[in-house]
Each structure stands twice: as structure tokens, then as C-alpha cells.
Amino acid sequence: MFAWLKERRRKRLLDDWAIPDAQWQAALHELPFLDHYDAAALARLRELSTLFLVEKNIVSGADDGPHALDVTPLMRIIIAAQACLLILGRDESVTEALHDYGGFDNVVVHPDDFPSTQDYEDEAGVVHTSDEMVLGESLPQGPVLLSWPAVEAGYEDSGMALVIHEFAHKIDLLDGEVDGIPPLHGEARRTFAHAIGAAFDDFRHRVEGDEDTAIDPYAAEDIGEFFAVSCEVFFAEPELLREEYPDYFGELRRYFCIDPVAGRILG
Ligand SMILES: [Zn+2]
Structure with a gap:
């Protein structure tokens, strides 16, 4: 698609899909390390998050069964806002900044730790499927996988900001x-x-x-x-x-x- 068409489409999307104020405030409430950010930074983060939510599918890794996880709009915003923090200062235009996340479509949210999907090769060159349980994964040219309890715990309680961690791998992989x-x-x-x-x-x-x-x-x-x-x-x-x-x-x-x-x- 022509770049200007894409740009125009994205501008329209910003208007059509703006994150409702109450939901945005609720998401920020869960991210206290953004409390001191100025209005311009938060406004841009909100726009980036809006586009991120339009362009990415944030889906449940367990739709049914005893551990089914329903991914709510608020959960999606909490994930999007942290993912977009890493591209908040990038480039001139909000729409261009999203290019850094152009190589994948999906974010999969799991109800708990999950088995690593990444194979590994041993010293003899034999490829094994890992049975290691992980909290998150960022697959090259593939989705970002997250354990919701680890996201929900938040940095202040867990000392971990899992969303930022996994999307930092995406940036590193660029x-x-x-x-x-x-x-x-x-x-x-x-x-x-x-x-x-x-x-x-x-x-x-x-x-x-x-x-x-x-x-x-x-x-x-x-x-x-x-x-x-x-x-x-x-x-x-x-x-x-x-x-x-x-x-x-x-x-x-x-x-x-x-x-x-x-x-x-x-x-
Ligand atoms: Zn890592």
C-alpha cells in the first residue's frame, strides 16, 4: 500500500478506535511508573496504543477448559501501553513509530506459565523440544506470548515488567x-x-x-x-x-x- 494511504488510514483509525477515557485511566492506574509522565507523552502513548490495538490481535492462549482466560479490553490496553512505551519516542509521526512492530500480528495471553515453544539444539546437533515453563516469549517473526498473572503482578510487586521485557526482545530482533x-x-x-x-x-x-x-x-x-x-x-x-x-x-x-x-x- 502507498505510504500516504496507510498514513491516512491510520489517522482515521485513531479517531474511530480511540481508547475510551475511563479505560485509559484504569490502565494507567495499573502502571504507576507512568504517573509522572507529562501530558504530551501520555497523549502520544494513548495514540500509539490505539493503533497497536487496531493492528495487533491480543488473544487468549486458553479459550476454554478449566483454566480458560478471557482477555478483557482493559487487559489489552495494559499490554498495548507497555509495548508502546518502547516506541514512544521513536520517529516523528505516531504512525511511523509502529513500524518497529511491523513483523508480527499476534500477542497471545496465557492464564499461567506455559511450556516454551522454542526448540533448542544440543552439542551433538540434535534438536529438542523444550519442556521448560516460561512466563513470556518473543518469537522471531512470530507472536509475543505472555503469562497474564506475571503481567498483572506489576513491577512494584514482582520486580518484573514482563511486557516491556518481551517487547524489548522484539526491538533487539529488529x-x-x-x-x-x-x-x-x-x-x-x-x-x-x-x-x-x-x-x-x-x-x-x-x-x-x-x-x-x-x-x-x-x-x-x-x-x-x-x-x-x-x-x-x-x-x-x-x-x-x-x-x-x-x-x-x-x-x-x-x-x-x-x-x-x-x-x-x-x-
Ligand atoms: Zn527474555
């Missing part, structure tokens, strides 16, 4: 591989890679040394997980990341074009 580096080029890429590399090395050593870290030790797993976990902290507890890894915090701030401490989009 340039083809999970390497902890979002799609950046040239000097910007080198600077980012250096900052995340230094932060990850330090964090891994601290976790290996049995230090009790304020950031979830799962981030020491590999650099892709470090990126995803640190994105959670960047948005949900930004002072902590700024304190622990100021250089890397600055790189995330530049990439996302968001100052999460001040709660505003960088102009």
Missing part, C-alpha cells in the same frame, strides 16, 4: 539477531555496544560473585536478557539503572528518546 543491541548503525552502534558490553560484564561478575543485586540476576544470563531486563528497569525504575550504569542508561535514553526520570519525550 536487526536480525538477539545481541542486546537495537537497530543502530555506525558510531551510534559502536557506542551503544561498548556501553552495554561494559555494563553486562560488570553485572555478570557481580552475579557470579554472589552479590545480592538490585537488578534481577536473570539479566546475567546473556546479553540479550541483559538488554531486556535493563529495559524493564529503564522504564519502571529508571533511577536505579541510572545509578548502577550511568553510561548505559544514557545510551538507552538516547535510543528510546525518552527521559524516564523526568517522564518526557526528548525533543
Whole structure:
């Protein structure tokens, strides 16, 4: 489709499918780390979330049976708002920012932990189906899968922002591989890679040394997980990341074009 046609269609959708005010406020109530965001940032987040909800199917992973999960409009908005936080400061136009999430259509919400769908290859080259239970997954060129109780728990209670985590993997995957580096080029890429590399090395050593870290030790797993976990902290507890890894915090701030401490989009 011609870009301008798509743009026009999306503008119309913003009017036709605007999130009702009461529902938007109810969703924000569940995301206290957005309390201090200014009106311009929240208005843009609402528009992005509206388009996200039009373009993505947020469906139940268990439609029937004893553990059936009904995905409500409020649940969809809570997921959309957090997914769109990662693209809030991107690009000039709201409609273009959605391009970062162009490679998939579905978000599947499970009633609980679920078995990983990702196969793995052992040292002998034999491919196994994983039976590991997981809270979330982000499949390359495929859907994002989420366990609703983990989303619902919220960062303040669980120390985890699962939606931000899984969509951070989507951002990382944009340039083809999970390497902890979002799609950046040239000097910007080198600077980012250096900052995340230094932060990850330090964090891994601290976790290996049995230090009790304020950031979830799962981030020491590999650099892709470090990126995803640190994105959670960047948005949900930004002072902590700024304190622990100021250089890397600055790189995330530049990439996302968001100052999460001040709660505003960088102009
Ligand atoms: Zn992960």
C-alpha cells in the first residue's frame, strides 16, 4: 500500500478506535511508573496504543477448559501501553513509530506459565523440544506470548515488567539477531555496544560473585536478557539503572528518546 494511504488510514483509525477515557485511566492506574509522565507523552502513548490495538490481535492462549482466560479490553490496553512505551519516542509521526512492530500480528495471553515453544539444539546437533515453563516469549517473526498473572503482578510487586521485557526482545530482533543491541548503525552502534558490553560484564561478575543485586540476576544470563531486563528497569525504575550504569542508561535514553526520570519525550 502507498505510504500516504496507510498514513491516512491510520489517522482515521485513531479517531474511530480511540481508547475510551475511563479505560485509559484504569490502565494507567495499573502502571504507576507512568504517573509522572507529562501530558504530551501520555497523549502520544494513548495514540500509539490505539493503533497497536487496531493492528495487533491480543488473544487468549486458553479459550476454554478449566483454566480458560478471557482477555478483557482493559487487559489489552495494559499490554498495548507497555509495548508502546518502547516506541514512544521513536520517529516523528505516531504512525511511523509502529513500524518497529511491523513483523508480527499476534500477542497471545496465557492464564499461567506455559511450556516454551522454542526448540533448542544440543552439542551433538540434535534438536529438542523444550519442556521448560516460561512466563513470556518473543518469537522471531512470530507472536509475543505472555503469562497474564506475571503481567498483572506489576513491577512494584514482582520486580518484573514482563511486557516491556518481551517487547524489548522484539526491538533487539529488529536487526536480525538477539545481541542486546537495537537497530543502530555506525558510531551510534559502536557506542551503544561498548556501553552495554561494559555494563553486562560488570553485572555478570557481580552475579557470579554472589552479590545480592538490585537488578534481577536473570539479566546475567546473556546479553540479550541483559538488554531486556535493563529495559524493564529503564522504564519502571529508571533511577536505579541510572545509578548502577550511568553510561548505559544514557545510551538507552538516547535510543528510546525518552527521559524516564523526568517522564518526557526528548525533543
Ligand atoms: Zn527474555
